[in-house]
Amino acid sequence: MSNGHTSQVDTLIAGAGFAGLSLAIALRQTLGASFTVAVADPALERAGGDPRASAIVAAARRLFETIGVWERIAPGAQPILDMVVTDSRLDDAMRPTFLTFDGDVEPGEPFAHMIENGPLLAALLAKAKEDGVALTTTAVADSAVAADRINVRLQDGTTCDARLLVAADGARSSIRERAGIATHGWQYGQSSIATTVRHERDHNGRAEEHFLPAGPFAILPLKRDATGHRSSIVWTEEATEAAR
Numbered sequence: 720m721s722n723g724h725t726s727q728v729d730t731l732i733a734g735a736g737f738a739g740l741s742l743a744i745a746l747r748q749t750l751g752a753s754f755t756v757a758v759a760d761p762a763l764e765r766a767g768g769d770p771r772a773s774a775i776v777a778a779a780r781r782l783f784e785t786i787g788v789w790e791r792i793a794p795g796a797q798p799i800l801d802m803v804v805t806d807s808r809l810d811d812a813m814r815p816t817f818l819t820f821d822g823d824v825e826p827g828e829p830f831a832h833m834i835e836n837g838p839l840l841a842a843l844l845a846k847a848k849e850d851g852v853a854l855t856t857t858a859v860a861d862s863a864v865a866a867d868r869i870n871v872r873l874q875d876g877t878t879c880d881a882r883l884l885v886a887a888d889g890a891r892s893s894i895r896e897r898a899g900i901a902t903h904g905w906q907y908g909q910s911s912i913a914t915t916v917r918h919e920r921d922h923n924g925r926a927e928e929h930f931l932p933a934g935p936f937a938i939l940p941l942k943r944d945a946t947g948h949r950s951s952i953v954w955t956e957e958a959t960e961a962a963r
């Protein structure tokens with residue numbers, strides 16, 4: 720996609736997050752080499768730098784397996800073997816268990832794994848390149864629907880004619896908004912602090928989520944590395960308190 724040039728592609732995907740890259744790989748693998756897929760995202764420049772972690776549920780893990788990505792990240796993925804959810808106040812003497820998930824979805828198959836976003840995105844990106852997905856480091860600026868194509872204007876000044884434009888541009892999708900697809904949402908007045916902590920004792924694959932008055936507090940097990948035992952924390956607070 721060079722300046723002043725209009726490229727032709729079967730599918731243009733806006734957004735190189737988990738959704739956009741997974742779809743690009745799956746389309747190439749399913750529809751064959753003659754089906755052209757491009758992914759446009761200014762964040763492609765900084766892929767691999769996200770230090771947050773995600774719980775990947777069994778259904779998502781099966782998808783990553785099917786498209787040949789899971790085997791690359793499995794060594795760094797921590798199975799969640801046990802999950803405890805409580806609903807209480809900070810000063811409650813007891814924190815009774817509200818809900819538990821333990822065991823497997825199928826024998827030997829944990830219901831979720833924890834994995835850091837950086838390695839997962841890097842594996843998706845490497846697989847997309849191998850499978851012939853065209854990657855372009857720019858944003859979708861605008862689009863206009865023609866008879867059997869969509870004409871897409873990119874931020875770098877180039878244009879692209881696609882048979883399909885996929886809006887995988889995240890929760891606040893501007894492409895969805897421009898297409899007039901309505902959403903219904905509201906503010907919780909909460910912010911989350913997401914970080915990684917190290918601890919002395921083994922977590923034994925146990926995840927905990929406490930529903931506290933200001934919002935949920937989750938501690939989620941990560942794979943042990945050379946520095947020792949680690950967990951990911953998502954600590955939700957009232958927004959001004961989180962900023963403090």
Ligand SMILES: Cc1cc2nc3c(=O)[nH]c(=O)nc-3n(C[C@H](O)[C@H](O)[C@H](O)COP(=O)(O)OP(=O)(O)OC[C@H]3O[C@@H](n4cnc5c(N)ncnc54)[C@H](O)[C@@H]3O)c2cc1C
Pocket residue numbers: 733734735736737738739759760761762772773774775776857858859860887888889890893894911913953
């Ligand atoms: C604190 C937190 C914890 C979470 N924990 C989990 C979890 O444990 N498990 C889980 O499954 N999910 C979790 N999620 C949700 C998960 O992160 C999202 O569902 C997921 O990232 C959505 O992926 P996506 O590819 O749709 O969008 P995103 O990851 O948001 O990617 C969108 C991409 O689109 C690009 N983009 C934006 N505009 C344009 C444009 N105009 N043109 C081109 N590109 C554009 C952006 O640069 C971005 O790279 C969590 C979310 C948060 C905030």
